[in-house]
Amino acid sequence: MTRSARETFSGPLKTNDPRRFLVEAMLGAMASDGAVDDRELAVMHRHLEEHEMFAGLSERNQEILLQLARDALAFAGKATARIPAIAAGLPARVHRITAIAMACEIVVADTVIDEAERAYLEALRLALRVSPQEFEEVFTAARERRSAADLDSRIAQIRVLVPSVVELFALRSLTLLQLTPDDRAQVRAVLSSLSDIALREAELPALISHAYSRMHVDLDVQAALVRLSHEVQIWIDRYWIFVYLMCAAPSRAAHWRQDPFLTRLQWVFGIKDHYLDMAATDAVALMPHLPRP
Numbered sequence: 001m002t003r004s005a006r007e008t009f010s011g012p013l014k015t016n017d018p019r020r021f022l023v024e025a026m027l028g029a030m031a032s033d034g035a036v037d038d039r040e041l042a043v044m045h046r047h048l049e050e051h052e053m054f055a056g057l058s059e060r061n062q063e064i065l066l067q068l069a070r071d072a073l074a075f076a077g078k079a080t081a082r083i084p085a086i087a088a089g090l091p092a093r094v095h096r097i098t099a100i101a102m103a104c105e106i107v108v109a110d111t112v113i114d115e116a117e118r119a120y121l122e123a124l125r126l127a128l129r130v131s132p133q134e135f136e137e138v139f140t141a142a143r144e145r146r147s148a149a150d151l152d153s154r155i156a157q158i159r160v161l162v163p164s165v166v167e168l169f170a171l172r173s174l175t176l177l178q179l180t181p182d183d184r185a186q187v188r189a190v191l192s193s194l195s196d197i198a199l200r201e202a203e204l205p206a207l208i209s210h211a212y213s214r215m216h217v218d219l220d221v222q223a224a225l226v227r228l229s230h231e232v233q234i235w236i237d238r239y240w241i242f243v244y245l246m247c248a249a250p251s252r253a254a255h256w257r258q259d260p261f262l263t264r265l266q267w268v269f270g271i272k273d274h275y276l277d278m279a280a281t282d283a284v285a286l287m288p289h290l291p292r293p
Contacts, residue, residue: 019054021089023069025099025124028079028086029106032120039109047102080123087127091285092195093240094155096128100135101151104142129282131236155199157237162200163207164232165244166191168265170211171221172245175261184212190248194286197244225268238269242276246283253280 026047030040048054048062057065076082090096103124107117125135134154141150169187173179188208191197197204232238245262246253256262256276266276 016089017065018090018092018095019057020065020068021086022053022095022099022102023048023065024072024082024086024089025103026106027066027069027073028082028124029103029117029120031073032079033114033116037110040106043105043109047105053098079120083120083123083127086124088285090128091282093129093158093243094195094199096130097134097138097154098151100124100128100130101138101142101147104139105147108139108143129236129239129278134236158196159199161232161237161241162197162203163211164228165197165241166204166207167211167224168228168241168245169248170208170215171224172248172261173212174215174217174219175221175264179212179215184208187248191244194244194247196240222264222268225265229268232269235271238271239275239279242266242269242271242279243282243286246280247286250283250286253283256280 023044026044030036030044048057048065054062072085073079073082076085086099087096090099100121103121107113107121121135121139125132130138138147138150138154141147169191173183173187188204191208192201192204200207229238232241242256242262242265245265246256252259254277256279257273262276266273
């Protein structure tokens, strides 16, 4: 069983609900050029009323989301000032891809794309760790009115990555000589708590069992990492895999240079230090959403 992009948001309103920040991303896109167009408003209200990710929200809850977003933007003074908070409120990749897609839909709703709107989208892209290629594809999909299909395609690709992520967690456990049932249970708890990985939640136990059953002290870890580098070739996918791995010990994420497994993987994946520092920041942002050891 797998989950669609929209199912990661469905249900009643919760504290720090990610949908609040989706609304902020849309309102920020609207406010970025100083003029709110009726067509932009129509896109936002259509999402609130019809989009499955907002399913389960009453009209009252929709209004609460809107008011929270309006107040936050008003307090910030300008749309770009809220972008760090939006990124912090959307820690998972699935959330962030959705936010940038919805912001793009707002911007392309009218016929003119203002430079201020482009600047807002670029600042949002950077904060949400969306690669330039991803952004161009998402923006094009918005212009061609196929954002929903494009988003579900991207979430499907994230699902494809899950077995590789699980294997890397197992290889990390092997490197640390931590292949006990307790370690495996902790890995399962961490992985199932990550929205991106939970897209295949029903399959996780079998994936973890299969990966750990293949771990033994004579395994050629280097060869396994090289093989996985061929399976995961897109740079931004590699970046997010580091975020997931750092979530195994988020309190030590900033000290990744002292982790032999991460530095070894860094060399194989070809990721620069600067980006791993960013990955550590993203892992720490996920801490409140992870189970306590």
